[in-house]
Structure formats: C-alpha cells, structure tokens
Amino acid sequence: MENEYIRTDEVTEVCLLAGKIMLQNGAETYRVEDTMTRIAAAFGILHSHSFVTPTGIIFSIDSSETTRLIRVSERFTNLEKVAVVNDISRKISEKKLTVQDACERLKEVEKTKYSFPVWVQIIAAALASGCFLIMFQGKWIDFLPAVITGGVGFCALLYFQYLVEIKFFAEFVSAFIIGLLAFLLVMSGFGHEIDKIIIGAVMPLVPGLLITNAVRDLMAGHLVSGISKGAEACLTAFAIGTGIAVVFSII
Known part of the structure; x- marks a missing residue:
C-alpha cells in the first residue's frame, strides 16, 4: 500500500510538472489537461482529474486522497518547450520512459532556456x-x-x-x-x-x-x-x- 502511494505521488508530480511547463510557455488549456491525463493513463492511472486555468493547475487521482495545486504566476511564449514536453508525453505513452526518467527529463526542460539570443x-x-x-x-x-x-x-x-x-x-x-x-x-x-x-x-x-x-x-x-x-x-x-x-x- 505504501509503495502504491509513493508511485501515485510520483505520477502526480510528473503530471503537474508537465502541465506547469506547458501552461507557462503558451500551451492551450485543453492541451495541458489532455497531456496530464494521457501521462497518468500511461502509468496505469485511468481515473485522474485536472482543472487548469491561466494562473493555476489542480490535479487529483480517484485512488488518492491528496489533491495537488500549482500556482502559475509567470507566462511566456516558448513553443519549443511545449513541443519538447509533448515529445516526452509520447515517449511515456510508448512505455519508453519510467516515472523517474520522465521527472528528470521534465526538470531539465524547466531549467533549460529554449530561446534565441x-x-x-x-x-x-x-x-x-x-x-x-x-x-x-x-x-x-x-x-x-x-x-x-x-x-x-x-x-x-x-x-x-x-x-x-x-x-x-x-x-x-x-x-x-x-x-x-x-x-x-x-x-x-x-x-x-x-x-x-x-x-x-x-x-x-x-x-x-x-x-x-x-x-x-x-x-x-x-x-x-x-x-x-x-x-x-x-x-x-x-x-x-x-x-x-x-x-x-x-x-
């Protein structure tokens, strides 16, 4: 039961991080919600719920009592980051990335500046x-x-x-x-x-x-x-x- 809770928490972190990066860099609301749902489903969590606004993301899983919220105070236009997160989401769906690998990749994307001088x-x-x-x-x-x-x-x-x-x-x-x-x-x-x-x-x-x-x-x-x-x-x-x-x- 404890391992299942840890795994659910890790999946939630990956979904929120992916959604945050996309929302901050100019992705549409429906695309953010769809990506988060697909990532959760790829990791075996079929019943997840997300509510996205331009200033925040709420994400919850039916089997978990915890609901997570992330505030998004800064927004930019960087579609390169949106494309990279979409690529990571596809690899997750194809079972090419584990939860830990996906989390590390997303943290690298968040830190990296994909912008021209x-x-x-x-x-x-x-x-x-x-x-x-x-x-x-x-x-x-x-x-x-x-x-x-x-x-x-x-x-x-x-x-x-x-x-x-x-x-x-x-x-x-x-x-x-x-x-x-x-x-x-x-x-x-x-x-x-x-x-x-x-x-x-x-x-x-x-x-x-x-x-x-x-x-x-x-x-x-x-x-x-x-x-x-x-x-x-x-x-x-x-x-x-x-x-x-x-x-x-x-x-």
Missing part, C-alpha cells in the same frame, strides 16, 4: 515590422524606418519587462516609444507614412498567440480560461493603443 529576437522583430508594413500596403521607401522603429520598440519591450514587473506597463511604454520615433522619422523626412510605420512596428507587440488560445479554449468549452485569456489580450491591446494615442495627443 536577445539580439536575434530584436533583429527578427525589426525585420518582421518591415514585412508587416509591406503587407499593410505600405511603400518600400518606409521599409527601413519601420525596421528601425520596430527594432527599437521591441528592444524597449524586453528592457521594461525585465526592469518593471507591472503587467502591461512594458507594452504601453514600448508603444509610446514606437509612436514617438515614427513621428520623429516622418518629421525629419526619413519616413513618409506614419500610420503604416506605426502599424508595422507594433505588430511584434500584438498578443497573437494569446488571442488564438483564448478563442480555441472558448471553442473547446473552457470558458474560464478562454475569457481570462481574452481579457488579458484585450488589456495588452489597450495598453499598446494607449501608448500610441498618448503620442498623438501630445503632438
């Missing part, structure tokens, strides 16, 4: 800004101003996210810097269409994954997660819009 992220955001400008029917003459504005704005976003832990503050300041820089470039004659430059530059700040996950969760019936993610996406969009509006109100 900051300079690569800034360059990618800058180039994406220029491409979005062309996509929104901007002129090629404004491509370089959009690249500069988008790169500086994304750099400001990363800096203020590291400096201040207040939610939505980094998006507001970044959007303000983008609007101000776009205005200065147009006034100096280097840029021409300020609206297209701003639209292209703010696109790397737009919470696209968050909006997609909110809609997907609502379609899957996860109303609490869908509404909360939708509210977070709306507040982020509001912060970006407010930053641009402040610039236009000043000038």
Whole structure:
C-alpha cells in the first residue's frame, strides 16, 4: 500500500510538472489537461482529474486522497518547450520512459532556456515590422524606418519587462516609444507614412498567440480560461493603443 502511494505521488508530480511547463510557455488549456491525463493513463492511472486555468493547475487521482495545486504566476511564449514536453508525453505513452526518467527529463526542460539570443529576437522583430508594413500596403521607401522603429520598440519591450514587473506597463511604454520615433522619422523626412510605420512596428507587440488560445479554449468549452485569456489580450491591446494615442495627443 505504501509503495502504491509513493508511485501515485510520483505520477502526480510528473503530471503537474508537465502541465506547469506547458501552461507557462503558451500551451492551450485543453492541451495541458489532455497531456496530464494521457501521462497518468500511461502509468496505469485511468481515473485522474485536472482543472487548469491561466494562473493555476489542480490535479487529483480517484485512488488518492491528496489533491495537488500549482500556482502559475509567470507566462511566456516558448513553443519549443511545449513541443519538447509533448515529445516526452509520447515517449511515456510508448512505455519508453519510467516515472523517474520522465521527472528528470521534465526538470531539465524547466531549467533549460529554449530561446534565441536577445539580439536575434530584436533583429527578427525589426525585420518582421518591415514585412508587416509591406503587407499593410505600405511603400518600400518606409521599409527601413519601420525596421528601425520596430527594432527599437521591441528592444524597449524586453528592457521594461525585465526592469518593471507591472503587467502591461512594458507594452504601453514600448508603444509610446514606437509612436514617438515614427513621428520623429516622418518629421525629419526619413519616413513618409506614419500610420503604416506605426502599424508595422507594433505588430511584434500584438498578443497573437494569446488571442488564438483564448478563442480555441472558448471553442473547446473552457470558458474560464478562454475569457481570462481574452481579457488579458484585450488589456495588452489597450495598453499598446494607449501608448500610441498618448503620442498623438501630445503632438
């Protein structure tokens, strides 16, 4: 009986760790719950229950009296970690990993940073800004101003996210810097269409994954997660819009 309790506790730890990593790095709520259920079933626990929200995970097993809760206070966008956890889940289902091996692998994934260097992220955001400008029917003459504005704005976003832990503050300041820089470039004659430059530059700040996950969760019936993610996406969009509006109100 004691060995069974220890094994159940280990499986619960693996399920919660996998769910936490996925939820923190941009996975949908239904995917987190499905992965946790599949891992538990692969280890012989067929009757498990999970309740996932953007800020926490509750997991329980019928044969155990203990219900575990994990708080998730920080969320990022790192789909590489989600893919790695999915791969570990498949190997568990195929009986290629034991409980101990899976736990060790997941702890390594949690500690490892599967992200590109900051300079690569800034360059990618800058180039994406220029491409979005062309996509929104901007002129090629404004491509370089959009690249500069988008790169500086994304750099400001990363800096203020590291400096201040207040939610939505980094998006507001970044959007303000983008609007101000776009205005200065147009006034100096280097840029021409300020609206297209701003639209292209703010696109790397737009919470696209968050909006997609909110809609997907609502379609899957996860109303609490869908509404909360939708509210977070709306507040982020509001912060970006407010930053641009402040610039236009000043000038």
